[in-house]
């Protein structure tokens with residue numbers, strides 16, 4: 699005997715079957731996600747599902763290789779719109795008398811990752827030294843006021859008057875400070891170069 703319940707179940711079954719066979723969407727209103735485009739052809743479709751089907755249940759290291767395409771093309775270090783980083787002179791044969799200090803600020807490192815510095819403190823004799831510091835520039839929220847934050851310091855002494863070091867870029871803008879104590883004087887050469895990594 700065909701009851702109302704049987705008729706209803708049959709209708710639902712047909713509806714489900716119809717949904718399976720005819721209602722699979724061939725286009726999507728979603729947003730293209732390159733991480734879902736397994737074969738990288740610019741379309742997310744069944745070809746991207748098949749490799750997952752084959753690899754289903756496997757496990758391993760989830761680290762992914764990526765291609766970075768938005769490296770900065772320009773930088774501003776003293777000179778506007780240079781095509782690439784150049785050696786930038788901070789001091790060249792600059793005389794530091796005893797008990798003196800000098801600042802050079804607002805070098806821009808936006809987009810770069812590593813800061814390479816060369817220093818020569820000429821004329822130091824026994825007992826004398828030169829202190830060189832790199833400071834990051836820490837801005838307030840409005841970006842109209844800042845404080846300097848010491849990021850790196852090195853003391854140059856006789857016998858090791860040539861120094862080279864590399865540090866991570868401390869901030870978008872950075873500064874150098876060099877100083878002598880009350881018994882030291884010398885001539886300072888300092889330049890830097892920036893690289894992406």
Ligand SMILES: [Ca+2]
Pocket residue numbers: 735736737738739740741742743745746
């Ligand atoms: Ca694809």
